[in-house]
Amino acid sequence: MSLITVKNLTLAYGDKNIVDDLSFSLAPGDFLVVIGDNGVGKTTLVRSLLGQLKPKKGVIEMPDKLKIGYVPQFRNLDEEYPLSIKDFVALNAGKSLRPWLNQKERQQLHHILELTDLTRIQDRLLGQASGGEKQRAYLAQALLGNPRLLILDESTASLDNEMKYELLDLVAKLQKQGLSVIFITHDWDLARSYGTRYLKMMPDSYQTGSIEEFRQGVKNV
Numbered sequence: 772m773s774l775i776t777v778k779n780l781t782l783a784y785g786d787k788n789i790v791d792d793l794s795f796s797l798a799p800g801d802f803l804v805v806i807g808d809n810g811v812g813k814t815t816l817v818r819s820l821l822g823q824l825k826p827k828k829g830v831i832e833m834p835d836k837l838k839i840g841y842v843p844q845f846r847n848l849d850e851e852y853p854l855s856i857k858d859f860v861a862l863n864a865g866k867s868l869r870p871w872l873n874q875k876e877r878q879q880l881h882h883i884l885e886l887t888d889l890t891r892i893q894d895r896l897l898g899q900a901s902g903g904e905k906q907r908a909y910l911a912q913a914l915l916g917n918p919r920l921l922i923l924d925e926s927t928a929s930l931d932n933e934m935k936y937e938l939l940d941l942v943a944k945l946q947k948q949g950l951s952v953i954f955i956t957h958d959w960d961l962a963r964s965y966g967t968r969y970l971k972m973m974p975d976s977y978q979t980g981s982i983e984e985f986r987q988g989v990k991n992v
């Protein structure tokens with residue numbers, strides 16, 4: 772049973788097709804790595820999965836109100852960015868117009884800060900956190916919404932090797948508990964290490980399959 776089925780999807784900006792006739796599916800607990808050269812349409816695909824870009828043709832089938840967590844690529848923040856790590860993560864607590872958290876939300880926040888190893892530094896200003904800590908804060912914020920699908924858009928691109936593996940080990944742990952993951956990356960080693968399925972986007976065609984097929988197909992890369 773698929774969580775998401777994409778059928779014959781075409782996405783365009785104006786008259787220009789960026790994604791053309793793409794089909795793939797994602798099951799609960801899949802870790803789908805999406806790999807492809809710059810400009811091939813990976814982020815455009817993410818925008819359509821997040822509902823920000825309507826298909827020109829084709830369909831994206833997913834459950835109504837599917838909760839999706841989105842972790843963007845780390846961008847440097849001003850050192851004076853005024854929120855602490857904890858307050859930044861709590862922005863996704865779903866408290867609508869209330870400025871405070873109720874007890875359940877506080878417990879969830881506490882749990883997520885523990886999970887992402889941010890408890891010790893939760894009161895540090897986000898702008899003064901290291902790259903890896905900032906990226907964990909973005910992940911924590913996405914997880915606080917209790918998503919069934921997590922989309923990581925080149926979220927490891929500016930991290931050093933150790934931090935990349937740390938972040939993805941944590942994501943893989945959650946994936947083994949049933950979270951579905953879409954991981955956009957240029958990093959073939961990470962794709963091979965963590966993926967269970969792959970989608971390779973090329974300018975005029977797409978390939979998708981199990982990660983074993985991917986490993987065989989890219990042996991010589």
Ligand SMILES: Nc1ncnc2c1ncn2[C@@H]1O[C@H](COP(=O)(O)OP(=O)(O)OP(=O)(O)O)[C@@H](O)[C@H]1O
Pocket residue numbers: 784789807808809810811812813814815816
């Ligand atoms: N809002 C927009 N309007 C018009 N064209 C756009 C828009 N956003 C992106 N594009 C173009 O669509 C193409 C695909 O961009 P996209 O960001 O999806 O690629 P990508 O595969 O994610 O690339 P990268 O690996 O560099 O992030 C590019 O040629 C880009 O210039």
